[in-house]
Amino acid sequence: MKKIHLLSLILFLAHISxxxxxxxxxxxxxxxxxxxxxxxxxxxxxxxxxxxxxxxRAEEKLREAVWRLSKQSAGLSIRFRSNANNIRVKxxxxxxxxxxxxxxxxxxxxxxxxxxxxxEWFRPWGTYRIDSISSYNFKVDVNVASYIKxxxxxxxxxxxxxxxxxxxxxxxxxxxxxxxxLRIEKPIVAYGTSICQGACASRPGMAWTNILERKxxxxxxxxxFSGNGRLEPALIDLMTEIDAKVYILDCLPNLTxxxxxxxxxxxxxxxxxxxxRPEVPVILTAHLGFSDDFxxxxxxxxxxxxxxxxxxxxxxxxxxxxxxxxxxxxxxLGFVDAMFVDNIHPNDHGxxxxxxxxxxxxxxxxxxx
Amino acid sequence: MKKIHLLSLILFLAHISxxxxxxxxxxxxxxxxxxxxxxxxxxxxxxxxxxxxxxxRAEEKLREAVWRLSKQSAGLSIRFRSNANNIRVKxxxxxxxxxxxxxxxxxxxxxxxxxxxxxEWFRPWGTYRIDSISSYNFKVDVNVASYIKxxxxxxxxxxxxxxxxxxxxxxxxxxxxxxxxLRIEKPIVAYGTSICQGACASRPGMAWTNILERKxxxxxxxxxFSGNGRLEPALIDLMTEIDAKVYILDCLPNLTxxxxxxxxxxxxxxxxxxxxRPEVPVILTAHLGFSDDFxxxxxxxxxxxxxxxxxxxxxxxxxxxxxxxxxxxxxxLGFVDAMFVDNIHPNDHGxxxxxxxxxxxxxxxxxxx
Numbered sequence: 001m002k003k004i005h006l007l008s009l010i011l012f013l014a015h016i017s018x019x020x021x022x023x024x025x026x027x028x029x030x031x032x033x034x035x036x037x038x039x040x041x042x043x044x045x046x047x048x049x050x051x052x053x054x055x056x057r058a059e060e061k062l063r064e065a066v067w068r069l070s071k072q073s074a075g076l077s078i079r080f081r082s083n084a085n086n087i088r089v090k091x092x093x094x095x096x097x098x099x100x101x102x103x104x105x106x107x108x109x110x111x112x113x114x115x116x117x118x119x120e121w122f123r124p125w126g127t128y129r130i131d132s133i134s135s136y137n138f139k140v141d142v143n144v145a146s147y148i149k150x151x152x153x154x155x156x157x158x159x160x161x162x163x164x165x166x167x168x169x170x171x172x173x174x175x176x177x178x179x180x181x182l183r184i185e186k187p188i189v190a191y192g193t194s195i196c197q198g199a200c201a202s203r204p205g206m207a208w209t210n211i212l213e214r215k216x217x218x219x220x221x222x223x224x225f226s227g228n229g230r231l232e233p234a235l236i237d238l239m240t241e242i243d244a245k246v247y248i249l250d251c252l253p254n255l256t257x258x259x260x261x262x263x264x265x266x267x268x269x270x271x272x273x274x275x276x277r278p279e280v281p282v283i284l285t286a287h288l289g290f291s292d293d294f295x296x297x298x299x300x301x302x303x304x305x306x307x308x309x310x311x312x313x314x315x316x317x318x319x320x321x322x323x324x325x326x327x328x329x330x331x332x333l334g335f336v337d338a339m340f341v342d343n344i345h346p347n348d349h350g351x352x353x354x355x356x357x358x359x360x361x362x363x364x365x366x367x368x369x
Numbered sequence: 370m371k372k373i374h375l376l377s378l379i380l381f382l383a384h385i386s387x388x389x390x391x392x393x394x395x396x397x398x399x400x401x402x403x404x405x406x407x408x409x410x411x412x413x414x415x416x417x418x419x420x421x422x423x424x425x426r427a428e429e430k431l432r433e434a435v436w437r438l439s440k441q442s443a444g445l446s447i448r449f450r451s452n453a454n455n456i457r458v459k460x461x462x463x464x465x466x467x468x469x470x471x472x473x474x475x476x477x478x479x480x481x482x483x484x485x486x487x488x489e490w491f492r493p494w495g496t497y498r499i500d501s502i503s504s505y506n507f508k509v510d511v512n513v514a515s516y517i518k519x520x521x522x523x524x525x526x527x528x529x530x531x532x533x534x535x536x537x538x539x540x541x542x543x544x545x546x547x548x549x550x551l552r553i554e555k556p557i558v559a560y561g562t563s564i565c566q567g568a569c570a571s572r573p574g575m576a577w578t579n580i581l582e583r584k585x586x587x588x589x590x591x592x593x594f595s596g597n598g599r600l601e602p603a604l605i606d607l608m609t610e611i612d613a614k615v616y617i618l619d620c621l622p623n624l625t626x627x628x629x630x631x632x633x634x635x636x637x638x639x640x641x642x643x644x645x646r647p648e649v650p651v652i653l654t655a656h657l658g659f660s661d662d663f664x665x666x667x668x669x670x671x672x673x674x675x676x677x678x679x680x681x682x683x684x685x686x687x688x689x690x691x692x693x694x695x696x697x698x699x700x701x702l703g704f705v706d707a708m709f710v711d712n713i714h715p716n717d718h719g720x721x722x723x724x725x726x727x728x729x730x731x732x733x734x735x736x737x738x
Contacts, residue, residue: 100473100499101571105710109469116663125661125712130469140664200571202470202710202717211707292494294485295509338580338721341474341571343494348571349718352707 025088025170028177030078037179039155040076040213042189042221042242044182051076051164053223054238061234066225073158074197075209075222079180083151084171087112087124087138091167093159097130101341102200104130107161111205112138113214114154117146121214123205151176155214157205160198161226187219188212188362189242191235192250195288195354196224200341206348211355216362218245229254231265233272240276246362247273250285253344257305266313274322281324281365283358284314288333291340299343303330326361333357394457394539397546399447406548408524409445409582411558411590411611413551420445420533422592423607430603435594442527443566444578444591448549452520453540456481456493456507460536462528466499470710471569473499476530480574481507482583483523486515490583492574520545524583526574529567530595556588557581557731558611560604561619564657564723565593569710575717580724585731587614598623600634602641609645615731616642619654622713626674635682643691650693650734652727653683657702660709668712672699695730702726 030037036044038051046055054062054070062070072095089110098104108130113121124138140147158164171177190196190209198207205211213220221242223235229251239247249269255262270282286307290299307330314327334357339350346354399406405413407420415424423431423439431439441464458479467473477499482490493507509516527533540546559565559578567576574580582589590611592604598620608616618638624631639651655676659668676699683696703726708719715723 098467098469098472100467100478100497103467103472103569103710104469114664121706122663123660123706123709124664125659128469138664139661141666142664143666200472202569202571206707206716290494291492292508294491295483295493295507295511297510297512337490337492338575338717340492341472341717347575347718348707348710348716349721352718 023172023174026173026177027168027170028179029168030179031166033179035181037078037181038076039079039182039219040221042187051158051167058238061237063228063232065228066232066235069197069225069228071163072161072197073164074160074207074224075220076158077210078156078158078169080154080156080169081151081178081180082154082171082175083147083149084175084177085140086126086172087140087154088135088170089138089156089167090133090135090170092133092165094163094165095161097162099161099200101345102161103202105203106198106201106206108134108159109203110136110159111157111203111210112136112154113157113205114140115152117144117152153180157210160201160204160207183219185219186243186245187221188216188246188248189221189223189239189244190248190250191223191229191231191239192248192285193224193229193254194226195253195344195346196222196229196250197226198222198224199226200345200347201351202348206351208346208351208354208358211352212358215355215359227254230260231255231262231269233268236269236272240273244277244280246365247280247282248285248358249282252285252287252306252310255306257302257309262306262309263313263316266310267316270313270317270322270325279324281326281369283326283328283361284310285328286310286330286333288335289330290343291335291337292343296343324365326365328357328361332361392541392543395542395546396537396539397548398537399548400535402548404550406447406550407445408448408551408588409590411556420527420536427607430606432597432601434597435601435604438566438594438597440532441530441566442533443529443576443593444589445527446579447525447527447538449523449525449538450520450547450549451523451540451544452516452518453544453546454509455495455541456509456523457504457539458507458525458536459502459504459539461502461534463532463534464530466501466531468530468569470714471530472571474572475567475570475575477503477528478572479505479528480526480572480579481505481523482526482574483509484521486513486521522549526579529570529573529576552588554588555612555614556590557585557615557617558590558592558608558613559617559619560592560598560600560608561617561654562593562598562623563595564622564713564715565591565598565619566595567591567593568595569714569716570720571717575720577715577720577723577727580721581727584724584728596623599629600624600631600638602637605638605641609642613646613649615734616646616649616651617654617727618651621654621656621675621679624675626671626678631675631678632682632685635679636685639682639686639691639694648693650695650738652695652697652730653679654697655679655699655702657704658699659712660704660706661712665712693734695734697726697730701730
């Protein structure tokens with residue numbers, strides 16, 4: 001750990017000395033915005049703090065683990081327009097900054113994306129420091145007349161596995177900065193496991209829900225709860241409150257044949273969602289498989305069992321006449337060894353695969369609607 | 370950092386309690402092998418310790434930074450045959466276990482690959498603990514008669530950014546374990562930067578040199594030195610000692626137009642290599658580009674300048690009649706934003722891209738030889 005601390009210190013000193021050189025900054029605190037500005041939330045202004053993912057009232061209905069994880073800012077982002085040369089963010093975190101198989105940049109870091117005048121995404125970079133008090137300085141030194149004059153739309157993705165306590169964005173006085181209101185498109189809502197929450201992306205922008213949001217240019221709500229995405233009725237109840245464009249149920253890696261009745265959980269979840277929102281497409285996602293299926297017979301048989309039960313649920317729902325229900329099978333996900341960090345969590349390559357598969361299916365569904 | 374320590378403790382306790390259950394283990398220490406067993410070294414038995422990458426005599430000829438980095442075990446691996454149900458490794462490290470943008474699994478972790486009876490790679494997984502004293506327990510619970518009877522070939526990839534002090538591999542008494550000698554194929558030798566050393570792969574197997582080794586099933590020597598791959602004559606001199614199958618010079622991300630004469634360094638490096646080994650193909654690799662080229666004009670112009678100088682060097686060498694010299698251009702590398710962790714280091718997706726591009730070029734070269 002020494003090296004991290006040393007590097008933090010160096011970056012901190014660099015930051016300090018840099019901060020002294022620059023002109024006065026105007027800082028903006030999203031918590032003080034007059035209108036909701038945190039994208040990726042289904043219940044804006046009902047959260048206990050603006051960096052949580054679930055409404056405060058959900059606490060008593062959920063298991064403690066789910067509630068705790070819902071405080072982590074996976075899938076949340078802040079949209080704004082600016083023409084600044086440097087976009088600075090200072091923020092405080094409440095949790096651990098890294099995990100053994102996921103770097104600080106993914107667990108606790110930020111990721112900034114902007115749009116070119118042709119609508120393509122670009123990703124500024126600069127200096128950063130991730131610790132209990134963290135900061136990024138994104139450099140946007142572009143010699144593009146339209147940017148200098150009009151700025152562009154930015155999206156700042158928040159940490160995947162940490163709780164944001166406080167955050168401010170700063171630009172130099174001479175540039176403009178304008179927070180953007182939430183988009184009004186009905187969101188895609190993804191309920192899932194650690195994979196959905198973002199483990200083990202190397203940075204927030206590489207979590208599959210965030211990649212999907214950029215690919216489709218469509219809002220995505222991340223309801224991924226590490227180790228705790230279990231198709232629970234209480235969470236499904238909350239989902240029915242969301243006037244969604246698509247529901248994704250991607251919980252199988254957190255289900256256990258010995259404990260959970262996957263068939264029943266899936267059937268009841270879909271019936272509940274369809275009961276309230278019959279027209280909203282629902283995607284049932286199979287277990288992606290373990291990378292060590294070949295050398296771990298338990299994992300192999302577990303995957304087979306879970307996916308068989310999900311298949312039965314899908315068939316039963318179709319037989320009962322439910323429409324717009326889709327099954328994303330293990331083969332569709334197409335995971336290979338190079339897409340995993342350990343035996344279950346995607347690396348960035350796997351995250352891109354996940355997002356690409358979802359993008360294709362969702363575009364197909366939308367084209368047919 | 371608290372979470373890492375807590376997790377380490379839990380894994381440690383799990384490890385201890387697990388260790389008590391299992392039967393007696395027989396441990397093998399590669400340092401005590403009667404024949405060289407560390408693959409990925411060009412100078413076996415000339416290293417100060419068997420986990421270094423350069424011969425001891427090189428210390429006085431190299432800058433201190435290069436020498437220090439050469440002690441890190443990037444690209445090194447241990448090959449063995451076994452039919453064990455569990456393959457345990459305990460090891461001690463000398464350096465920091467993680468970096469802000471690269472997890473402990475990549476910096477300091479291990480990666481085990483085996484071969485199916487059809488010659489395909491598989492990757493066992495299990496439990497692990499990475500700290501100053503680290504351990505992995507790879508589970509190989511396969512119900513394959515040929516494995517139980519004959520075992521198979523394994524390759525254990527060592528940490529990318531740490532120095533191994535001590536390592537032992539253990540299997541239970543009832544299984545066999547046999548270290549494999551070094552392969553006699555002439556190696557592919559890659560001299561480069563942090564990207565070549567393996568930053569920021571999520572695990573050792575995803576460093577591009579290690580992916581390339583598996584793809585081609587051919588030995589690759591990793592001479593990547595983080596921040597210090599500068600096409601230096603002293604290092605090129607060492608390379609000429611290696612009877613290589615291909616030389617790769619991939620140093621541009623560590624060159625600086627203000628300090629380094631890329632044209633001259635590249636021309637002299639190739640002349641030196643060709644002077645000693647005229648028939649060995651040499652690949653000159655361009656700068657892959659920064660992911661923030663668009664928002665950082667300095668980075669953009671730096672890449673253009675470096676690549677232009679390398680292109681001139683390539684043209685000059687061709688004009689002088691040198692053959693089997695190849696230029697891998699920025700466009701060939703084909704990097705896009707989703708392949709980067711920060712603005713220069715590949716994530717696993719980028720590492721796979723890098724390896725795939727090299728694989729194709731090297732197969733093309735070999736097909737023409």
